[in-house]
Amino acid sequence: MIWGKVIGALAGYLFLRIPGAILGALIGHWFDRGMAEDFTRKGGFGQFLFRAGTAAEDATFLYTLFAVMGHLAKAKGRVTERDIAQASALMDRLKLSGDARTEAQSAFREGKHDTFPLQQVVREFKQAFYGNRDVLQLFMEQLMALALNDGVLDKAEHEVLINVGKTLGFTKFQIDQWLMMQKAAFRFNQRQQQQRQGRTQNASRSADDVQDAYEILGVSAHQSDAEIKKAYRKLMAQHHPDKLASKGLPEEVMKQAQERAQDIQAAYETIKQKRGMR
Incomplete structure (x- = not known):
């Protein structure tokens, strides 16, 4: 302060x-x-403040994330038990307890209201992080992962994501490209999990894995090795923990970003093996 x-x-x-x-x-x-x-x-989101010199950005990120998450869930018409369980699971992964968890639940409920000022809240979020595109992109990726948790993106959910993304300064083309990358990551992880559980044949690299790996990196099979490596390095740089730490993000949120980095790394390794890249 x-x-x-x-x-x-x-x-x-x-x-x-x-x-x-x-x-x-x-x-x-x-x-x-x-x-x-x-x-x-005071507890609550206040426990995230004044740590590592981050000021109020931590609380702003968490409040906006759960409020918009609640709005996204209600966009389908009715908030389901799966939506609530998904929000609770995110709170668990972020290790929110006590007052912090209560405030996250309150933010989620606030977002469900018909009168929730979505654009105003998102604009204030953008201002709090000075329009930093890396932070805003990470926020969008978090929302997309939540929306795609069941593998299906409802039309109303898509409209909310487009609305939020445009308010943050992104184009519809960028948002749809990130959605494609997130959908591919969801399918890729589902197959990997099934293989680990022995429910599917553990082939070296299936055609589906390779196709999804390309989409995770936002590239296509006809691009050169150099172009693919460049796309990989750019994505990894955007999700590097040290870089995100300097943007004022909560440590708990950065752990989620690291999971995205793991998807990017796994996709790149799949492509390297398929192409024989070094």
Whole structure:
């Protein structure tokens, strides 16, 4: 928090010029520290604040994610038990408990209301992260993964994703391309899981695996090895933990992004084996 120091310095300057500004900034610093300590004691999303210098971005990301998730679930007309279980599973993966979990549930319910101001909330989210496209893209990927959790994308869900994406500054073409990549990742992971459970034949690399691997990277089979490697490196750079940490994202959310990086790595290894790439 810095507003105590800013306001204190300005007020002090008006009365005593430079000496007053210094004194005001000092008093404001004590005020900021007191507010921060009080906020972290409150629990809820406040427990994510003031960690590693991230300010309020952590809480903003989590609130917006669960609120829009609730709106996405209601878009189909009725929130199902599967939708609720999916939200709870995400809270488990993010290790939300106590007040933090209660606030996530509240955000999810808020998003379900017919009067939920979707565009306003998304615009404020964009402003909170200064329009950083890596963060905004990660947010979209999180929503898409949630929408595709059952392997099916409802028309109403698609419209919400397009609406949110455009508000964040992305084109319909970009959003549909990311959806294609997410759908391919869903199919790819489903087959891998079935193979591990012995429910399907564990072939070296099936044609379906290879096709989905290309789609996960957003490339096609007719592209060169160099183009595929370039696409792979770009995607891995976007999902690198160190890079995401510098954007002010919660550690819990970065763990989810790492799962996406694992999908990208697995897809690239599949293509490398198929093509004999080094």
